Amino acid sequence: MSQEANMRRVTAIKNGTVIDHIPAGKALSVLKMLGIGGDMSNPVSLVMNVPSQKMGGKDIIKVEDRELTQNELDRLALVAPDASVAIIRAYLVAEKLEINLTDEVVNVARCTFSNCITVNPREPLPHRLIVVNREPLQLRCRYCGKTQDTEALVDNLV
Secondary structure, eight states: OOTTTTSOSSOOOSSEEEEEEEETTOHHHHHHHTTOOTTOSSOEEEEEEEEETTTEEEEEEEEETOOOOHHHHHHHTTTOTTOEEEEEETTEEEEEEOOOOOSEEESSBOOSOTTSGGGOTTSOOOOEEEEEEETTEEEEETTTOOBOOHHHHGGGBO
16 A cells, blocks of 8 residues: 555544535535534534545544534534444544434434424424434334435424
């Protein structure tokens, strides 16, 4: 392997979160789901379409001085269920967080069908999406039975 192939594309961070093994091209959706935009003060490094032996291609996100919450990990499961998340402290991996895509995703995203009962504010039902298939990810609303557009779920987060 050449020296160029081993070269690091993004520098190490002192403290923060590294999200690796994001499916190629999905990093922008991850940023949107996590509420990370151009108006935040924390530095964010984004690398897209990096060669990966395991995945063919992948995206990587590094967010300095921010650690993901469990709620954010639950959101991440809708876009990158197989991603790895590492919390960095003093330039070292302090802990690795697990993304758990359960058989039912509760109160993470609303049904994308505009006529679903869960859209009605007078019906305080929990938002429940059933995982029909994991690869590729397919979700269905527990109430109306509609298959969900996973791209639209990014805009329907609870």
